[in-house]
Amino acid sequence: MNLLSVINEKVINAFKACGFENAQTLVRAADRPDLADYQSNGALALAKSLHQNPREVAEKVVEELKKDDFFSEVSVAGPGFINMKIKDEELTKLAAPILTQEKVGYERPDNPKTIILDYCGPNVGKVLHVGHLRSGNIGDAVRRMMTFAGDKTIGDAHLGDWGRPMGLVLTELQHQWPDMPYFKSDYASDKGYKLPFTLKDVVEAYPIASAKAKEDEAYMEQAKKYTRELQEGNKGLRDLWQKFVDLTKGDTQDLMNQLNVHLDLWWGESTVNDRCMKMVEHLQKSGIAELDDGAWIVRQEGDTPPLILVNSAGAAMYAATDLATLEARMEEFHPDVVMYFTDARQGLHFSQVFATAKKTGIVPDEVKLEYQPFGSVNGADNKPYKTRDGGVPTLRFLIDSAVQKARAKMESGEIGRDLTDAEKDEISHIVGVAALKFMDLMNDKVKNYIFDEERMLATEGKTGPYLLYAMVRMKSVLEKLGEPKNNTLIITNPAERKLLLNLYTFPENMQIAYDNRAPHVIADYLYRLCQDFNLFYHDCPIKDADEQTKNSRLNLLKYTLKVALICADMLGLKVPNKM
């Protein structure tokens, strides 16, 4: 049960009582809060299909609704809106049955699904950068939303750990550390061997290697050879490869932990290596793949260019790995939906892969494949964000910088004076990361946004720190003044009413966010909730109020905190107890 469904039921019955059997009620929170709490646009839609005057239809329904003393006022406005105001007593009466529910009134309209979400996408040999922030952040937020809604979710990092880049890294590492045991013909084990290189060396090795390979043919041949031998299972290369894959994984894990981004699965391209070859062979034999200019391709419908499965050098392309990964996911998890969170430039690739997956039967018809593109992060010049020296900012740099600035803010302000150093460290990390994450999640994901560190860390305006501050206040007041004694609610002030009404709209907002895979809808809702709370806090003193009012306000506060924390959690924001 939630407020929308309660009102909707009443409006449906009113329409029926007027002889309109299957009317769409189109009930929602009012666009004009000055005129109504909820509105129904059903009369407009109905009148259109019946070729009647919408106002007349609305008048009839309003007469019916007026009989219900749930409403304090029901009226027709404009071309045929039905405006409804709810009695304060009814509003407060519903608080306990709705707002104490675990999901505060959210009820999903369909059956739970199994959903695989492909996000983060780290590549071995490359540093995580601002793009991984978006992929991880958005993908994880959507995963959290779906988990809340009751779906079984699987977040997969989809590690880029295979192919030519691995051969290049192996080659360059050998050049720099030729004495490593892995390359010896009699290699058996590296037990007790201490690695001479670090993650830093690995990520530096890749660009060096690909530059060398372009100029030096022998070097390229070596890389190709290692790529092939790695795939064939050469033990030394396999062991060395595992070492630097683990370094990358560890680093990614650390960064994702810092961002509070959760991953369930670390399947890499290597995971599907064997399967990939078999799949390609099958497509070749079945005639779906055809040879063209030495490459194996799958033709697409219309003007869509063909998908390249295997290049003319015989190497599987990433479309092939993606298809093999899909095949593996189907077998292992039988998902209803698979979604990909990658930047907006890969649209063509995924439309080819999806079409091919369906055409070949790798993915059954009933399984939905969703491409969820996101825009780029731009600098003040509206071009992809760069650091001052012109480089691509690494994810670690972005996090460190945000945390450091949050800390500086704490030191310079008058706040947090009573915090210990350890507390300051912990809290500035939470605040800095929240600033970064919220800036990334607050806008529609397909759009580019402009990275502005000053603004994202500001405490005024629509920012992470503003939200955290509001929630910290809620916690703090509740802790100081204690739990309410019973769950009776009364309305004595417009700010209380506004806040309460807003709490009731959580289910609707949740549904919109879910349907559109849109964390920014939750972000926006949470922001409005915090605004309403701040007004309530300002206008409605609790401590010195009479017993009944105090109790009621504590209840309202408790409910607000509960909903706010649910939203914050869906966005992957941690909320400290003080700041």
Place this chain on the structure above:
RNA sequence: GCGCUUGUAGCUCAGCUGGAUAGAGUGUCGCCCUCCGAAGGCGAAGGUCGUGAGUUCGAAUCUCGCCAAGCGCGCCA
């Protein structure tokens, strides 16, 4: 050339499965701490919704054309 995405207040963005007076934030200007956390609150000013047509009782929203920006188009991922 074909395709994808975007264009809303000075700036950053909501609203886009058709509905009322297009909303926030920021910036600008003014106001509010003897009071549970002022990292807060209140108010004012600010818009030909890129543009032109069409559909409709009604369009920021749907359709088409045009303009502008970004991106993608077989052997990288």
